[in-house]
Amino acid sequence: MFVEYLKRFFLVNNQALRSHNSAFEKSALRIFLSFTLVVFAGLSIQSWLYCDMNESLCYAVLSTLSFGVLCALLYLSCTKTKLAAGGFCLLLFGIGLFFLFEESEVVAFKFGIVSLYSLPLIIRLFFSFRHALVASLLNIGTLLYSINLLNDNLVSLPFQVAILLNILVFGLLNVALPLAVSRVLYALEINAQHMQKMYHRLNRNNLLYEEIFEHTGTPTLLCDKRGRILRLNNQAGELLSAKNKKRLEGSSINKWLEPISDSVNRFFWQSNATECLLKSDSKMSIEVHRSQLTNHGHYVLHLQNTTHLKALTQELESTQLTNSRLSQLDLLTRLPNHFYFSKLVNERLKSQSNHFTGAMVIIKISQFKLLNKQYGKDKSNRIILNFAKSLQSRLSDQTILARLRGVKFACFLPLGQTYLIQRNLSTLINSALPSQLRIDGHQLNMDYQVGVVYLNNDESTAEDLLEHCEMALEYSTSADRIAYYDRELEHNLMEEHQIGLKLVQAIQNNEIDIWLQPQVHSDGQIRSFEALARWRTDDGGFVSPVVFIKIAEDLGLLPKLAENLLQELVSILAQWNDEHIQTPVAFNLAGQELMNDAFFALLMSLTAEHPWLGDMLELEITETSPVMTNPLIHKRLRALSSYGYSIAIDDFGTGQASLGQLVDIPANILKIDRRFVSPLPQDVRHIDIVKSTITLAKSLNMKVIAEGIETKDQATLLTSLGCDTLQGYYFGKPSPIEEWTENSHEKAKELRMVY
CATH class of the missing domain: 3.30.450.20 (PAS domain)
Structure with a gap:
C-alpha cells in the first residue's frame, strides 16, 4: 500500500507513464542533438588544431567520431525519433564511461560523472519512467566507483564533503529531476487532454447551436x-x-x-x-x-x-358583420330582434335622466295559429309583415319597436305625464294597434294580448321590463286584453329570497345533484355527456336550474356550488377511468367560478392528481356572463387548455361572444344555443344563422354542438349542415348520474361507452 501511495504521489503509475506527444519528443531531441553537435564540432576543431601528442589525438578522434554520429542521429530523428533518441543515449553513455575512466584528468572525470548522472533525465524525456529507473540503478555503480576514486584524493575537498556532494549530485540528477520531469510531462499531458476535450465539447456545442438556430421552426x-x-x-x-x-x-x-x-x-x-x-x-x-x-x-x-392571417381576419370580420345583421334584425320585418331590442333599450335607459318615464309593452297576435292554419305559412308571414308596418307607422320616432319571436312584438314608449294614467295609456295602445288588416283584398280582424309595465327609474334593465311584461301578459284575457304588471307580483322577489336562503343550506349540505344528458353523434351513438345541476327540495319537487343558478350567481355562491359538483363529478370520472369508460363529461363554468382563485386552484390541483382528467372533462364556458371579456378569464382558460382540457363556448350568439372572444378564448368546441335551433327547420333566417355559425366554427377548426333538438327534422337538418354533435330531448332527457353508475356502471357499458 505504501509503495502504491508513493507511485501515485510521484506520478509513476502506469497511467502516468503513458508516452507523451511525439512532436514534443522530436523537438526536444533535435535541441539536444543540435546543441551537442555544436559542442563536439568545437571540440573536434580544438583537438585537431592542438593535436601534439597521443592523448590529444585520442580526444580528436573521439570528438570527430561523436560529431559524425550526432550528424547521423540528427538526420535519423526526422523519421525515427525513438531510434535516434536511443542512439543519443548510447552515445552519451559511451562518452560518459570514457571520461569516467580517464582518471588522470579531473575535468574529464567530472564530465564523465555528469554525463552518466544526466542520462536518466534524458532517457525519461524520450522513454518511460522504467527505462529511466534502470539507468538510475546502473548509476549506483557510477556513484560507488566515484566514491572509491575520492579515497585517492582525486579532488581537493575533504573526503566527507566530497562524498556528500557526489551523493547530492547523484540524487538530484538520477532521482529528483526525472521525477520532476515526469510530473511536468504528466501535467502537460493532462492539460493537453483537457484542452482537447474542451475543444471537442466547444465544437460540438457550436454545431448544436448552429443546428438549433437553423431548425427553430420559424424564420x-x-x-x-x-x-x-x-x-x-x-x-x-x-x-x-x-x-x-x-x-x-x-x-x-x-x-x-x-x-x-x-x-x-x-x-x-x-x-x-x-x-x-x-x-x-x-x-x-x-x-x-x-x-x-x-x-x-x-x-x-x-x-x-401574417399575410394569410390578415386575409383570414378580414374574411372573419366580413362573416361577423353578416352574422351581426342576421342576429340583430328580424329577417321578415327588418325590426330589431330580442337581443338587439334589449340592447337599444338599455342604451336608452342609460342615456336618459332619472326623471325619464316610459313603458314597455309586449303585443301578441292572439289568433295567429288559426290564421297560420287557415291561410298557410306565406300569407301568415305577410300578415306579420303588414302588422309590423302598420304598427311602426302609428308610433312615434322615439318608440323602439321589435319582433321578439313568432307573433310577439315589443315596444318601448317614452311617455309624458298624461299617459302615466293606465286608462290614457290603454287608449294610446288601442289606437296604435290596427283592428283590421287587408290581405289579398280581404279584411282580416285582428285580436291581441298586451302586457304593459311602467318604468319606475329603479335601475331596471330591458330584460327586467320584458320579464315583467311577460308576467303581465299571462293575466291578459279576451275581455281585458291589456294587462298591467301588478306590483303585488313583487312578492316573487321575496320568494326568490327564501329560495336563496334554502340554497345556501343546500350547497353547504351538498344537496345539489348531478344529472347527465347525452350528447350524440349523427348516428345516435353517445359521444359525451353534459353535467347538469338539479335541486330536489324536501317535498320532492324540483327548483328550476334557471332559478337557483341565477340566485346562486346573485349571492356569489356559484364557486362553492361548482366546487361541490366538480369534486363529485371527478370522483365518478375516476371510477369510469378505472372501468375504462372513456366518455367525456362537459362541466359548465361561468365567469364567477373562473374569477375565483380558490376554485381555479382546486381545478388545477385536480389536474395534477389525475393526469387523465383533461381527456375526460370538458369545460363549457357560459359566455352570457359579462365577465367573460375579462383578460384574467382568458389567461386562465389558456392555462386550462395547455393542460389538455377541451374548451366549449356555450350559448353561442346569445351573450358576449364575438370574433374577438373566439380569438382570445382557446375554445375548440362551439355550442349553438337552443334559441337558434328551436325554429328549425321552418325558419329560413335561423337556418342561415346556424349555417354561417357552423361555417365560422369549421374555419377555426372548432367542433359544433347543437342544443335543444326536439324533433327528427331538426336533427336531420343540423347533420346535413355539418353539425358534429347533437343534444336535446329527442335523443335523451337529463337523468340522475346514479342511473349510469349503479350496478357497476352497467348502463354505461351497455351503451358501448367502453373502448
Whole structure:
C-alpha cells in the first residue's frame, strides 16, 4: 500500500507513464542533438588544431567520431525519433564511461560523472519512467566507483564533503529531476487532454447551436443594435426573398423590412413586436418579434408571415358583420330582434335622466295559429309583415319597436305625464294597434294580448321590463286584453329570497345533484355527456336550474356550488377511468367560478392528481356572463387548455361572444344555443344563422354542438349542415348520474361507452 501511495504521489503509475506527444519528443531531441553537435564540432576543431601528442589525438578522434554520429542521429530523428533518441543515449553513455575512466584528468572525470548522472533525465524525456529507473540503478555503480576514486584524493575537498556532494549530485540528477520531469510531462499531458476535450465539447456545442438556430421552426435572424444582420437561418432567407443568404448577412434590416406604423421608431427591431411590410413585396406583412437580448448586445428576431392571417381576419370580420345583421334584425320585418331590442333599450335607459318615464309593452297576435292554419305559412308571414308596418307607422320616432319571436312584438314608449294614467295609456295602445288588416283584398280582424309595465327609474334593465311584461301578459284575457304588471307580483322577489336562503343550506349540505344528458353523434351513438345541476327540495319537487343558478350567481355562491359538483363529478370520472369508460363529461363554468382563485386552484390541483382528467372533462364556458371579456378569464382558460382540457363556448350568439372572444378564448368546441335551433327547420333566417355559425366554427377548426333538438327534422337538418354533435330531448332527457353508475356502471357499458 505504501509503495502504491508513493507511485501515485510521484506520478509513476502506469497511467502516468503513458508516452507523451511525439512532436514534443522530436523537438526536444533535435535541441539536444543540435546543441551537442555544436559542442563536439568545437571540440573536434580544438583537438585537431592542438593535436601534439597521443592523448590529444585520442580526444580528436573521439570528438570527430561523436560529431559524425550526432550528424547521423540528427538526420535519423526526422523519421525515427525513438531510434535516434536511443542512439543519443548510447552515445552519451559511451562518452560518459570514457571520461569516467580517464582518471588522470579531473575535468574529464567530472564530465564523465555528469554525463552518466544526466542520462536518466534524458532517457525519461524520450522513454518511460522504467527505462529511466534502470539507468538510475546502473548509476549506483557510477556513484560507488566515484566514491572509491575520492579515497585517492582525486579532488581537493575533504573526503566527507566530497562524498556528500557526489551523493547530492547523484540524487538530484538520477532521482529528483526525472521525477520532476515526469510530473511536468504528466501535467502537460493532462492539460493537453483537457484542452482537447474542451475543444471537442466547444465544437460540438457550436454545431448544436448552429443546428438549433437553423431548425427553430420559424424564420430567425441575429442582428446588432444598429440593425445589421449578423446571422440568419434558411427560413429567414426564403421569407425575405433573398436568393443568396450572404446578401443578407452584413446588410441592414431596414433594407428589407419597413414598419407599417409611422409612430414606430426607426429602430423597430429593438421593440418587442412590430408589424412590417416586405420592401420587395409590399403585399406581404411580416411581424417581427424580439425574443431576447443576448449577452453580446445583439438581438434575436423571429419573423412571422401574417399575410394569410390578415386575409383570414378580414374574411372573419366580413362573416361577423353578416352574422351581426342576421342576429340583430328580424329577417321578415327588418325590426330589431330580442337581443338587439334589449340592447337599444338599455342604451336608452342609460342615456336618459332619472326623471325619464316610459313603458314597455309586449303585443301578441292572439289568433295567429288559426290564421297560420287557415291561410298557410306565406300569407301568415305577410300578415306579420303588414302588422309590423302598420304598427311602426302609428308610433312615434322615439318608440323602439321589435319582433321578439313568432307573433310577439315589443315596444318601448317614452311617455309624458298624461299617459302615466293606465286608462290614457290603454287608449294610446288601442289606437296604435290596427283592428283590421287587408290581405289579398280581404279584411282580416285582428285580436291581441298586451302586457304593459311602467318604468319606475329603479335601475331596471330591458330584460327586467320584458320579464315583467311577460308576467303581465299571462293575466291578459279576451275581455281585458291589456294587462298591467301588478306590483303585488313583487312578492316573487321575496320568494326568490327564501329560495336563496334554502340554497345556501343546500350547497353547504351538498344537496345539489348531478344529472347527465347525452350528447350524440349523427348516428345516435353517445359521444359525451353534459353535467347538469338539479335541486330536489324536501317535498320532492324540483327548483328550476334557471332559478337557483341565477340566485346562486346573485349571492356569489356559484364557486362553492361548482366546487361541490366538480369534486363529485371527478370522483365518478375516476371510477369510469378505472372501468375504462372513456366518455367525456362537459362541466359548465361561468365567469364567477373562473374569477375565483380558490376554485381555479382546486381545478388545477385536480389536474395534477389525475393526469387523465383533461381527456375526460370538458369545460363549457357560459359566455352570457359579462365577465367573460375579462383578460384574467382568458389567461386562465389558456392555462386550462395547455393542460389538455377541451374548451366549449356555450350559448353561442346569445351573450358576449364575438370574433374577438373566439380569438382570445382557446375554445375548440362551439355550442349553438337552443334559441337558434328551436325554429328549425321552418325558419329560413335561423337556418342561415346556424349555417354561417357552423361555417365560422369549421374555419377555426372548432367542433359544433347543437342544443335543444326536439324533433327528427331538426336533427336531420343540423347533420346535413355539418353539425358534429347533437343534444336535446329527442335523443335523451337529463337523468340522475346514479342511473349510469349503479350496478357497476352497467348502463354505461351497455351503451358501448367502453373502448
